[in-house]
Amino acid sequence: MLQGCDASVLLDDSATIVSEKNSGPNKNSLRGFEVIDEIKTKLEEVCPQTVSCADILALAARGSTVLSGGPNWELPLGRRDSKTASLTTSNTNIPPPNSTLQNLETLFKRQGLDEVDLVALSGGHTIGMARCVTFKQRLYNQNGNNQPDQTLDKGYYYNLKSVCPQSGGDNNISPLDFASPAKFDNTYFKLILWGKGLLTSDEVLFTGSAGTTMQLVKRYAEDESLFFDQFAKSMVKMGNISPLTGFKGEVRKNCRRVD
Numbered sequence: 001m002l003q004g005c006d007a008s009v010l011l012d013d014s015a016t017i018v019s020e021k022n023s024g025p026n027k028n029s030l031r032g033f034e035v036i037d038e039i040k041t042k043l044e045e046v047c048p049q050t051v052s053c054a055d056i057l058a059l060a061a062r063g064s065t066v067l068s069g070g071p072n073w074e075l076p077l078g079r080r081d082s083k084t085a086s087l088t089t090s091n092t093n094i095p096p097p098n099s100t101l102q103n104l105e106t107l108f109k110r111q112g113l114d115e116v117d118l119v120a121l122s123g124g125h126t127i128g129m130a131r132c133v134t135f136k137q138r139l140y141n142q143n144g145n146n147q148p149d150q151t152l153d154k155g156y157y158y159n160l161k162s163v164c165p166q167s168g169g170d171n172n173i174s175p176l177d178f179a180s181p182a183k184f185d186n187t188y189f190k191l192i193l194w195g196k197g198l199l200t201s202d203e204v205l206f207t208g209s210a211g212t213t214m215q216l217v218k219r220y221a222e223d224e225s226l227f228f229d230q231f232a233k234s235m236v237k238m239g240n241i242s243p244l245t246g247f248k249g250e251v252r253k254n255c256r257r258v259d
């Protein structure tokens, strides 16, 4: 979902591009590129080189939110596509799933996103799946002492162990919000209150400090429309992080290749 600044995660490896698809956080993880390609192909047939791949991605994020029951928002368009990718930036700027709250806050701040954005946008984990390898550490060795994460609900912990063994099974998947994995709602925040957040980066929003993020998790768990309003605002904010406009970049014909 996330990408390096002024760079395109959609570009494949080529003579001039080292693709961000192969960065640590993205490899074997990002999926659905064929959906973007299909939309682009249809658009090019009727209206060549007009709608950028970056805008298609932003529209698809909004569309999938609405279709799964979440909020709608007015989406500023007119982004152009970057002609570059940055493996290094992708590796250093995308937070890993075992992040501490402090690490999450630092990396979001680097993009101009605050604690309110961090908590609301993490609510994107109300839909979708994660691989065992992204939460295994929590089950078997959270703090280097061969013990599970003590903030995990016990019943949930045993369920997760059955899909994610200590050795092997790295690609087994588990829902980020097991109560309603295909519905965009505020259940994600309720689960976190009960110690049933899947990733460390989810649970620390509640346990990582007694401050702002903990209060926000509580408020979004109580009030779904508050979460929806803020998610919409934060998605627009994230979509406005240094977009290319005017004569910068290009509008590609094929999202995977620089023209």
Ligand code: HEM
Residues within 6 Å of the ligand: 001, 028, 029, 030, 031, 095, 096, 097, 098, 099, 104, 121, 122, 123, 124, 125, 127, 128, 129, 130, 131, 132, 134, 199, 201
């Ligand atoms: C706060 C920092 C974040 C971290 C550490 C994080 C981490 C992850 C991880 C590890 C996965 C599973 C990937 C895999 O199994 O390969 C995942 C999936 C997902 N993330 Fe995040 N994420 C973050 C923020 C976001 C944001 C801001 C959004 C959207 C607004 C988002 C939306 C999703 C979705 C929809 C999935 C499921 C994808 C699927 O089912 O294929 N995440 N995230």
